[in-house]
Amino acid sequence: MRSDCPISYALDFFGDKWSLLVIRDLVFEGKSFFKEFQQSKEGIATNILSSRLKKLEASGIIESRVYPQLKTKKEYKLTAKGLDLIPVLVEMIAWSAKYQEGLAVHDDFLSKVEHDREAVIEVIRSRLVG
Amino acid sequence: MRSDCPISYALDFFGDKWSLLVIRDLVFEGKSFFKEFQQSKEGIATNILSSRLKKLEASGIIESRVYPQLKTKKEYKLTAKGLDLIPVLVEMIAWSAKYQEGLAVHDDFLSKVEHDREAVIEVIRSRLVG
DNA sequence: TTTACTAACTTGCAAAATGCAAGTGTACAA
DNA sequence: TTGTACACTTGCATTTTGCAAGTTAGTAAA
Numbered sequence: 195m196r197s198d199c200p201i202s203y204a205l206d207f208f209g210d211k212w213s214l215l216v217i218r219d220l221v222f223e224g225k226s227f228f229k230e231f232q233q234s235k236e237g238i239a240t241n242i243l244s245s246r247l248k249k250l251e252a253s254g255i256i257e258s259r260v261y262p263q264l265k266t267k268k269e270y271k272l273t274a275k276g277l278d279l280i281p282v283l284v285e286m287i288a289w290s291a292k293y294q295e296g297l298a299v300h301d302d303f304l305s306k307v308e309h310d311r312e313a314v315i316e317v318i319r320s321r322l323v324g
Numbered sequence: 325m326r327s328d329c330p331i332s333y334a335l336d337f338f339g340d341k342w343s344l345l346v347i348r349d350l351v352f353e354g355k356s357f358f359k360e361f362q363q364s365k366e367g368i369a370t371n372i373l374s375s376r377l378k379k380l381e382a383s384g385i386i387e388s389r390v391y392p393q394l395k396t397k398k399e400y401k402l403t404a405k406g407l408d409l410i411p412v413l414v415e416m417i418a419w420s421a422k423y424q425e426g427l428a429v430h431d432d433f434l435s436k437v438e439h440d441r442e443a444v445i446e447v448i449r450s451r452l453v454g
Numbered sequence: 455t456t457t458a459c460t461a462a463c464t465t466g467c468a469a470a471a472t473g474c475a476a477g478t479g480t481a482c483a484a
Numbered sequence: 485t486t487g488t489a490c491a492c493t494t495g496c497a498t499t500t501t502g503c504a505a506g507t508t509a510g511t512a513a514a
Contacts, residue, residue: 196365198426198427199345199365199427200417200429201345201348201416202345202348202429205341205344210340211339211340214331214339215329215332236326236329236332237326239383255329278419281418285411285412286331286334286412289409290330293384293405294330296328296329297329300329300381
């Protein structure tokens with residue numbers, strides 16, 4: 195930990211170009227497996243992906259278990275701590291959509307967030323938690 | 325730009341260990357000058373600080389002008405685009421405070437954010453704009 | 455039980471980013 | 485014209501990342 199600043203604390207977890215993309219894949223893309231993360235369009239290298247999954251798991255943001263149907267696979271999912279990053283992601287999406295056209299954001303996302311932010315977050319969360 | 329994903333877009337601006345700390349200093353610490361950013365407790369190197377200020381300015385998140393009282397100084401401030409990152413910062417602070425005790429967060433910050441998030445953001449923003 | 459296949463992960467090496475110490479350029483004041 | 489303050493650059497060592505190739509382990513079919 196570099197300081198007792200909460201922003202600095204958060205950046206120690208996901209202050210890099212890849213960690214939040216893995217979390218994005220878990221939250222919005224329904225991905226759970228190494229190979230799925232690897233196939234994302236940004237093109238993460240396998241060694242970086244491996245190190246990020248380890249770090250996120252060590253941080254308590256994700257957890258993993260051997261996939262019962264195929265034991266060479268590991269299944270990753272968000273913990274409560276990871277799910278609580280959804281609001282951060284939502285604000286980042288809203289910011290990006292406001293300042294850059296042509297991004298992959300639903301037309302009504304901004305107005306939905308503005309109108310009932312809590313509901314938007316709850317819809318995302320409940321799809322993951324069940 | 326690595327993809328049309330809004331998260332990836334945002335990370336292209338501040339997906340590193342330092343950019344958001346500069347923005348934090350502008351938003352919460354009332355800092356405006358190179359030397360002030362440099363003196364933050366995380367200890368940013370001068371070459372990194374210089375490159376981050378340039379990048380943030382090129383991105384339209386901050387702007388600078390020569391400080392009239394002393395022309396060797398440059399004064400940095402947030403643009404509208406930069407001010408709109410306040411909600412992202414607020415969510416990051418809330419997340420960190422929830423999961424790590426002992427951080428420099430006001431006792432009632434979490435309850436204030438939960439109770440009237442918009443008002444918290446507006447107070448922070450108006451201190452900078454007004 | 456050998457062979458082939460798949461998935462996760464590691465390794466080796468090159469390239470890029472970062473950290474650190476020292477130095478440069480410019481405005482200003484004595 | 486000397487000294488000082490401030491922003492910023494440079495050179496070099498260290499660390500992190502990117503890429504290609506390999507390794508290990510479970511599974512399934514011959």
